[in-house]
Amino acid sequence: MKILKSACIVLTSLLLSSSVSAQTQAQSPEFLQYEHSTWVDSVMATLTPNERIAQLIMIAAYSNRDDEHRKEILKQITENKIGGLIFFQGGPARQAKLMNEYQAASKVPLLGAIDAEWGLGMRLDTTISYPFQMALGAMQEDSLIYDMGVEVARQIKRVGLHLNFAPVVDVNNNANNPVINYRSFGENKYNVAKKGIAYMRGLQDNLVLPTAKHFPGHGDTDTDSHYALPQINHSRKRLDTTELYPFREIIKAGIGGVMVAHLDIPALDSTGVPSTLSKPIISGLLKEELGFKGLIVTDAMNMKGVTKDNAPGIVDKDAILAGNGLLEFTVAVPKAIQEVRKAMRKGLITQADIDNRCRKILALKQWVGLNNYQPTSLENIIEDVNTPEAKLLNRRLTEASLTVLKNEQQILPLQKLDTLKIAAISFGKKKESKFQKSLSLYAQVDNFNVPNEVTPEQLSAIKEQLNNYNLVIAGVHDHSSYPRNDLKLSSEAQEFLSELIKSKTTIASFFKNPYVMDDVKDIENAEALILTYQDSENSEDLAAQLIFGGVSANGKLPVSVGEKFKSGEGLEVKGGLRFKYTLPEDAGLNSELLYQKVDSLMQKAMDAKAIPGGQLFIAKDQKVILNKAYGYHKYSDTIKVKTTDIYDLASVTKVSSALPSLMKLYDEGKFDLETGIDTYLPYFKNSNKANVPFRQILAHQAGFQPWIPYWKNTLRKNGSYKWHTFKKDSSSRYPVKVASNLWLHKNYQSKIYKAIKESPVKEVKKYEYSGLVFYLLPGIVEKISGEDFVTYVDDNFYTPLGATTLTYKPNNKFSIDRIVPTENDFFFRKKSIHGSVHDEGAIMMGGVSANAGLFANANDLAKLLQMYLNGGSYGGVQYISEETLKEFTKYQFPENDNRRGLGFDKPSLGERTENGNAAKDASELSYGHTGFTGIMVWMDPATDLLYLFLSNRVLPTRDNTRLYSLNTRTNIQQAIYDAMKN
Structure with a gap:
């Protein structure tokens, strides 16, 4: 019974062992299916014994070296029939061109390899460098690393190559490691394995062979194997549980290649030879114990870690005898072939063994498509390896780390x-x-x-x-x-x-x-x-x-x-919480289409002298996809527009100062849309404007006069200033600055109010744009809130939003070089307007009005407008209720053919045209405003789209209406919608 029981235990143990072995058996690399294909057989039949050895050799090539280097590579190809090239420094177009030439000279198509651990940027200029593996090790989304592998594979193939000597799966558990360090995914073996497998699969799923390196683990050393042979003095148990873990996992996952490091590891081979030359490590451990059947690649055979005390050629032969299948960076090709032949004659390695390795190389060549080789196209190669999608992936990887x-x-x-x-x-x-x-x-x-x-x-x-x-x-x-x-x-x-x-x-x-x-x-x-x-x-x-x-x-x-x-x-x-500055693809737009179209439209406007320059700002889903400056401050200027420069917003002031104030007061129950001006300004009680509801006034349906040229009343018939209205110097009686040598009487603003009060009102209430009430709104806000108007909008909106440049009187805060000039005023101020508001009425109000007077750059104004789009919220603060915003931005009197909201403009009612006030594709929910100086802002809740166009089209004169005839602003807006469709 004891014997029977013991036998059962042994049998059970064997069955369990067999089961575990089956579960952990390595997947066979895909390319091996071609080892005995028709193409491989046909190529093998043409190769001499020496040429079969040469297929196992890969030499270094550069695309930034002189013609002598090119000739040397061609010599190695034509005379020694090498199997491949590893490319180092250079550029993508130069490299692809050289690879085409080298392929044309080769009897058998060449394998092309590159160290692209963090993408082509590791070796080639004008290409993308993705984050180093240490950064990727911090990521919680391994799927992004797979995506990176997919993209790196695409780029590698685009430059005519086939192997990536990556990923690094060394466990970096030594902070003083000088050679692996930031190239590793980190010190956690599980994390290293998972991320290494994700990167491997991205490459291999797209027919680029990855090579896990540096076997059996280069992480725990403070010596750089480029300059000396590092020694790792860990026990076999420690190596099994830590250093070898990622290699074991990635082999089980089916990786096609493994690169062997130059290391001295006594626990694995007590002879002291580098692991690259160690049969116990390569043939015993990697092939037999771990069951790896794919391509075994040496680390560079010119590194001091392997060449010290080892002669060129001989060291390559020893690497072949140890079990390697591909020699990287052989420096003495004829000598290496000769030494392998000697070993064959001595019986140290058989022809059959060389043939098997040669077949493996050829099988890999078929897997990557070299059996149907086509030269690499050089057309648009720089653009093709720097696509917007590739750049966005780079940003996503960085963000995730x-x-x-x-x-x-x-x-x-x-x-x-x-x-x-x-x-x-x-x-x-x-x-x-x-x-x-x-x-x-x-x-x-x-x-x-x-x-x-x-x-x-x-x-x-x-x-x-x-x-x-x-x-x-x-x-x-x-x-x-x-x-x-x-x-x-x-x-x-x-x-x-x-x-x-x-x-x-x-x-x-x-x-x-x-x-x-x-x-x-x-x-x-x-x-x-x-x-x-x-x-x-x-x-x-x-x-x-x-x-x-x-x-x-x-x-x-x-x-x-x-x-x-x-x-x-x-x-x-x-x-x-706030804007994310990113690329159009991050918001679902086609950057090529967007940039090409908007840049073209801006250039057309500048060429036609419709504008000297401007700023464009586009955000979708609170993602800023364009914040760009164009042209110059003036036509004859050398000062280029910057995104930090400040523009006169003209009538966009209406929706950026008075309206947010009124909406906030409306939320607080302090402002009523159904009451009139006289409710808040008793001065208007007995006027023709008493009891006219603010809903009609703000919707431009109150019958008010469009505007009053207040400034004309300050001039005599001969064009000179009335002496009691202006003085050249400031005083307590003349405190309002209109220009540097022009100061307005303190009581003149009351004349403006009187002119508004006594202006006629039409009996028929239909849509007619009027800016009159916006001169009164700052006083109304002050009356209701008990605060100075500028202080109110600053404290309640601009400062908490971080809208630094959104301000009145910008010349009091900012350098004049940052403020874009407007008109050369020859009829009122008789000077160039620079640093103060363009609108005559607003300047006569001291530069502070709700009709005009605000300045900003596009980025800061956008913060206020994005708050509107967000339903009144931005930066974690609810400024205005969503219900109030919906009320103010909806059509108020569409039955009267009035397209206006409350203060806001909206798209034309009925059928849209290309020359409308908004893009044809702007939704009925959208709203915005334009400004006389060449401004347009528009928000579309249906697509969460924000668009700002800032310019100074009135320079040198307001008579320049080319911006309108070109319809530049709405054409650019439509281009945004077009880019969303593609």
């Missing part, structure tokens, strides 16, 4: 902007950084820079100025395009950063290798700490957006940072 390690009091995203005085300090930058520029899109931010070697005088000046700020945003920048594990900031700069964190409310954004944080004193004590893993345009831009709630963060730290932070830490911060 953002990691927040501290967020005390939920300071992120920033709220209550009206309570903040913000200083942005870029450490390690000598001039304004992209980070600082992006921060300034959201609020008033004053910039300071602390270079690596900052002087005591520089620090002293900055410290003194910082007394005026209650929030510091510190960006710690890298000195290199690669996030190396070092810190170049001087001890003085580091100490200053530490002082800031201890003395000020500080948000720190770390644009460096995470390991470096261990050397930065007090960085862990910042109120908020953001880690981006590297310093790039995308990382700086998106970190700034994260701070203000434009984007989210949910990254997790993939490595431990000393005792400060542990792997897996990371807080979630939700975005969507």
